[in-house]
Amino acid sequence: MFRKVLYPTDFSEVATRALEYIKQLKPAGAQEVVILHILDRKELRNLALLGGVTGNYPIDLNTEFKRLENEHLENVRNIVNELKTAGFSAKGIVREGNPLAEILKTAEDEAVSVIVIGSTGKSNLQETILGSVSEGVIKRSCQPVLIIKRDTRQGGHV
Amino acid sequence: MFRKVLYPTDFSEVATRALEYIKQLKPAGAQEVVILHILDRKELRNLALLGGVTGNYPIDLNTEFKRLENEHLENVRNIVNELKTAGFSAKGIVREGNPLAEILKTAEDEAVSVIVIGSTGKSNLQETILGSVSEGVIKRSCQPVLIIKRDTRQGGHV
Numbered sequence: 001m002f003r004k005v006l007y008p009t010d011f012s013e014v015a016t017r018a019l020e021y022i023k024q025l026k027p028a029g030a031q032e033v034v035i036l037h038i039l040d041r042k043e044l045r046n047l048a049l050l051g052g053v054t055g056n057y058p059i060d061l062n063t064e065f066k067r068l069e070n071e072h073l074e075n076v077r078n079i080v081n082e083l084k085t086a087g088f089s090a091k092g093i094v095r096e097g098n099p100l101a102e103i104l105k106t107a108e109d110e111a112v113s114v115i116v117i118g119s120t121g122k123s124n125l126q127e128t129i130l131g132s133v134s135e136g137v138i139k140r141s142c143q144p145v146l147i148i149k150r151d152t153r154q155g156g157h158v
Numbered sequence: 159m160f161r162k163v164l165y166p167t168d169f170s171e172v173a174t175r176a177l178e179y180i181k182q183l184k185p186a187g188a189q190e191v192v193i194l195h196i197l198d199r200k201e202l203r204n205l206a207l208l209g210g211v212t213g214n215y216p217i218d219l220n221t222e223f224k225r226l227e228n229e230h231l232e233n234v235r236n237i238v239n240e241l242k243t244a245g246f247s248a249k250g251i252v253r254e255g256n257p258l259a260e261i262l263k264t265a266e267d268e269a270v271s272v273i274v275i276g277s278t279g280k281s282n283l284q285e286t287i288l289g290s291v292s293e294g295v296i297k298r299s300c301q302p303v304l305i306i307k308r309d310t311r312q313g314g315h316v
Binding site: 001002020021024025026027028029119135138139141142143144145146147148149 | 159160178179182183184185186187277293296297299300301302303304305306307
């Protein structure tokens with residue numbers, strides 16, 4: 001029931017918390033983890049447009065996109081290694097596209113047992129731009145979804 | 159992370175599938191399960207109104223409510239026993255009220271670690287009347303939520 005896990009991540013704090021839940025699923029039968037990070041060129045463009053107003057973002061999109069891609073590949077490699085150390089079989093996928101569509105497609109293609117995802121990893125500003133990916137995953141996936149909340153108040157229930 | 163589980167159930171097929179996932183969480187640390195069933199008098203009244211049109215439902219609401227309450231208490235007792243046999247500490251709660259509000263309140267009061275819930279246990283007709291309880295739980299709970307889908311297509315990933 002938990003054998004093969006799809007773990008979509010944007011490297012946010014809540015996504016990192018979701019990774020801890022995946023590790024805890026190992027004794028419940030989790031063996032394989034597919035780590036998926038989506039490079040969203042549209043998001044980058046939106047941020048750059050905002051940057052045009054505030055001056056916080058670079059204007060050269062292609063250079064910035066390449067830089068981000070390398071950084072994100074490195075992040076995914078680190079998660080793969082972390083999961084391998086924890087005894088999982090792990091595979092990383094970094095792909096450009098629409099996050100929701102790519103998550104749903106990967107869940108099907110990889111025939112995963114469960115999707116483990118943070119509820120709202122993005123900052124509020126980005127949420128407004130992107131909408132909530134996790135909400136779409138819950139509504140449209142066929143697989144069970146374990147959703148980790150950002151504002152959890154569980155005191156010591158580990 | 160999975161120590162104390164809240165299991166809201168309407169005894170539907172997908173709710174029963176969710177119970178199987180809870181059992182699989184035992185080696186991952188699940189020890190206690192709170193089984194929660196909400197008696198929704200408004201729902202019963204709506205069904206009775208429909209019955210007034212189609213003739214399928216009884217008109218005496220109080221008698222029917224009492225009958226349902228006894229039936230549902232018995233269902234919950236059976237689930238408590240099933241979980242105890244599987245080695246869990248289990249407690250059943252049957253309460254009248256608004257399903258979403260009662261689920262959120264119980265999750266807080268019982269300080270659960272995770273909520274395990276079927277996505278759409280109700281028939282389509284009832285869904286239209288009630289809206290989706292699980293959707294509200296996902297949006298408003300502070301705890302992680304494992305949501306089991308009705309139309310799952312996982313082939314043999316147990």
